[in-house]
Amino acid sequence: MYGNGMKQLEERHVPTKVLKMEWSNKMDLLAIAKEHGEVSLHRLTWQRVWSLAAPKDKTLVTALAWRPDGKQLAIAYDSCDLLLVDVENKDIAFSKTTESKVTSLMWVQHEKPQKKDTIDSVLIKMNGLDYLPKLQSLVLRDTPEEENKIPKVQDTLNLLLVGMANCEVQILALGIFLCGSIKLAEIFKKEGTVLNIYMPVDFSYLYVAIQYYYGSIEIVTIKLQDCDTCWDDVYDLAFKHDQLLSSLDYLDQTMKNILETWEHVSLMEMELKLSSYCPEDPEMVSTDLLELLIYGILTERMDQFLKRDLTDKGIKKIGLSIESSHTNVQKLVVNQLSEVTNQILFQLVEISGMSLKKYECLGLTEHSVEKALRSVNGFLMKCNEVQIVIEESLTRYKLFFKWLYGMMIKLNDENSASDPSLSDTSQHELNMLAEYINGLGETGSKAKDYKLDRVGQYFLDGDLECPYDARSQWWSLLQDNPCLEENELILTAPRGHSLTRQFAVLKADLMDIFAQRKTFFDKTFVFHENVALELPSGLSHGRTRVSMVDLPNHKLLVCCVRELGAHDFGFYELMAYSDTLEVTHRSTTVFYSCNGVKQNVHDVQFYSHDYVSVLTETLDEATNRFSLFIQLSTNSVRSHCSTNGLTTCRIGQPSGDSDGEGSCHTLNDYTCRVVENMAASSFAVSGTRKVAVLLSHSRHKVRLFEMEVDDEEDEDEDSAMDITRDSNLTDETV
Incomplete structure (x- = not known):
């Protein structure tokens, strides 16, 4: 009652000033858009849950919409930015840029009678990732209250309807997968803007309220033909898209964590000292160090350098910091980067199988998936290369600083016999150390630069200054026979690419899978007669608010x-x-x-x-x-x-x-x-x-x-x- x-x-x-307000239909939460683009979330008691600043300066919110389950909030700005925000922690779950300013948003969830699961639906929802190692927390610090929360995929199809100022309507399955676009201005040959959008929960019709530039308002009625099977296909592909985006977000956060870990400790201090040893002759430091190592000859310049510019405590500190930095990065690469990349590889294999079936009409092509598969494998190969370089660098760093510390102890006339480890060096280690010292002066990007670091170049967005030389028969075979690289069964990673550059290629190829032009809805939309809204008071003059709700029997x-x-x-x-x-x-x-x-x-x-x-x-x-x-x-x-x-x-x-x-x-x-x-x-x-x-x-x-x-x-x-x-x-x- x-x-x-x-x-x-x-x-x-x-x-x-408050500009827009929108209630959640699942929880007693109110989203409020204010001046300067700020969006805040409040409870019924006006207790503020969180506040989110605008993505850009001088930006206003143009539309708000809640996901039907109340777990996400869609926010559109006049800067053409569209964000999906997690209600629990205000994290940006998804973002995109639209061609025109968004004027209206609606999020509707599909409600239809339960059907028996088909073989396709069962296979789609089977999560092969359960058999892979679980992804670890993204948080670097082990605090119980900060645990990694990978977004859960949605188990029911929902559509985010986006109306824009250029009279275009986009349909995003699960809020992320673009499965349809209707440019009404091109269809009706009239310029206008979308005032509001509405779709019943059975997805039978799409209603669009348009105000044309000369003032008149029309309701556009679009019939979506009975295609429950097609909607199932849309959900299947959007489901995989959502999974892939979640893994890609984890991969992106892991890359950021690696960069933060590496930037905390660097070799710049030691590199600057070596570069200032003899600025006019960059190779002099390598020559003097080799003479000291092989012949035991200590030049006057090297003697002053070891006594004045270096200290035993400084050498110990640099050595420990280098070891700590490399070890932490190695753990991230092995435990997180490689594992999530393997997950993406498994997901792409599933999507590759889907591209061979009925999903091509939704824009899924075999070529784009195969291209992404090659990029993922190339990224995995680059991850393995980084692990090898880190391992070799750690061995050489420890050996170099151990020998350098021993030389400083001898110069200070201290009893080095009390520490046998300083003089216990095998012939193999001596050869490795001599080779490392000999190559120091050849790795700088400038003539006066010295580069002890071989790992940091992999985290820069560019080509490697010192590419890794695998020295294997396989690489020699590929270099001698370039035609082999054209074989689809042979996977290679660009030798000169850094890990960051290869990640950018991987990310672009993954996004390209779902960026194909969709043709599914072109044959599904059926336009009915438009209804003009006229009022004696002159509704067509000035800005107008339109509200819609459906009744049974397509009313x-x-x-x-x-x-x-x-x-x-x-x-x-x-x-x-x-x-x-x-x-x-x-x-x-x-x-x-x-x-x-x-x-x-x-x-x-x-x-x-x-x-x-x-x-x-x-x-x-x-x-x-x-x-x-x-x-x-x-x-x-x-x-x-x-x-x-x-x-x-x-x-x-x-x-x-x-x-x-x-x-x-x-x-x-x-x-x-x-x-x-x-x-x-x-x-x-x-x-x-x-x-x-x-x-x-x-x-x-x-x-x-x-x-x-x-x-x-x-x-x-x-x-x-x-x-x-x-x-x-x-x-x-x-």
């Missing part, structure tokens, strides 16, 4: 109101016929009058398919402005709609001297709430959560209400609120 009361929960003053209810200066709003009932492509419509004009005078209508939205919420403004006897929040039955309005649209409906009882228009009907099936001490300009409602929030004209004050409460509870709340009505409340931050 629908309760008539409204219970005020909170009244808050917001320091920053659609539409409400339209101008944002400024409106005294009434249009109410439409549309019904589409799939056999004739005809769309019939009935309409009426609704207004609220007080003392025979039409009052301003500021906002109209559907609370549910049974009720429409109306916000009006009027004056009391002392000419004070106040607002009325009305819950109007849609059935009562529908009963007075006509095919010619000439009827009008008045909310409330007419006054004695009101106009005597015979076609004006009185609507009595409504509830009304007086919003005292506040002139409201807009609101947001959720019939599912039974909540509402009103925004003042100044956009600095909000009031939160619980809807459908008992009348007795409402009266008790009113008496209590009268005492604190004018209290000055401030915005709380939690």
Whole structure:
């Protein structure tokens, strides 16, 4: 039973202007977009959950939409950025840039009768990754409260509908996979912008409200042909896309962790000392070190260098820091980078099999998948190369600094015999050390640079200064026979590419798999007749708000109101016929009058398919402005709609001297709430959560209400609120 009361929960003053508000239909959470592009999430008690800054300066939010399960929030900015934000931790789960500014968002989840699983659906949902090693935490520090949380894939198909200012509508399966795009401006040969989008949960129709540049407004009705199997295919491919993006995000974070780990400790201090040894002759330090190693000859310059520029504590510190840095990076490469790359490889193998079947019509091509497979294998080979270079570098660093430390001990006339490890060096180690010292002066990018580091070059976005020489018969065979590289069965990684450069190639190839032009919906969309919305008050002039909700039997209810200066709003009932492509419509004009005078209508939205919420403004006897929040039955309005649209409906009882228009009907099936001490300009409602929030004209004050409460509870709340009505409340931050 629908309760008539409204219970005020909170009244808050917001320091920053509020521009948009959107309720979650799954949780009592309210998303608020403010000036400067900030988006904050609040509970019913106005407790702030989190706040997210705009991705760019001087950016405003143009649209908000909740994922049907309430776990993500879609945010569109006038900078053409579209973000999907995890509600739990405000992490950016997905982002994309649109061709034009987004003006409308809607997120709808598919609801259809349960069907028996087919072989394809079972194979798609079988997670082969369960048989691979579990991915470790991305957090570098082992703290129990900071655990890695890999996003869980969604088990039900949902579509994010994106309407843009260039009259284009994009359909994103699971919010990420572009499976359809409709450019209405090209179809109708008229420029315009999308005001709102709506799709029923059965995915049968797509309704688009368009306002053309010359002012007129139309409802575009698009039939999506019965294709449950096709929707299953869309979900299958979007499911794999979601999995792949999650793994790619893990890989990206691992690369960032490697860069952070490597940047903490570097060899720059030692390299600068070696570079300043003899600036006019860069090879002199190698020559003097080799003479000291092989012949035991200590030049005067080397003697001064070891005594003045180096200290035993400094050498120990540098040696330990180098070992720590290389060991940490090696763990990340072995335990995380290689494992997640193997996961991506397994996922691509599954997608490769899908490209050989019926998914080509969704843009999945065998060529793009094969290209990505080669990139993944190339990246794995580069990871193995980095592991080998780290292992060899660690061995040489330890040997070099151990020998250098021993020389310093001897120069200081200390008893080195107390530490046998300083003089215990095999012939093999001596040969390796001599080879390492001999190559020091040849690795710098400039003539006066010295490079002890062989690993850091792999983490720069560019070509390797000193490529790794595998010295294997296999590499020699490939170099002598370039034609072998064209064989599809032979996989190679560009020898001169760094790990970061190879990762960029891999990322681009993975994104290219799902960036193909989609043709699936070109044969699925069927356009019905457009319905023009016309009102006596001149709806086509100025900015307009459009709200839509569906009814059974392919019926659609539409409400339209101008944002400024409106005294009434249009109410439409549309019904589409799939056999004739005809769309019939009935309409009426609704207004609220007080003392025979039409009052301003500021906002109209559907609370549910049974009720429409109306916000009006009027004056009391002392000419004070106040607002009325009305819950109007849609059935009562529908009963007075006509095919010619000439009827009008008045909310409330007419006054004695009101106009005597015979076609004006009185609507009595409504509830009304007086919003005292506040002139409201807009609101947001959720019939599912039974909540509402009103925004003042100044956009600095909000009031939160619980809807459908008992009348007795409402009266008790009113008496209590009268005492604190004018209290000055401030915005709380939690």
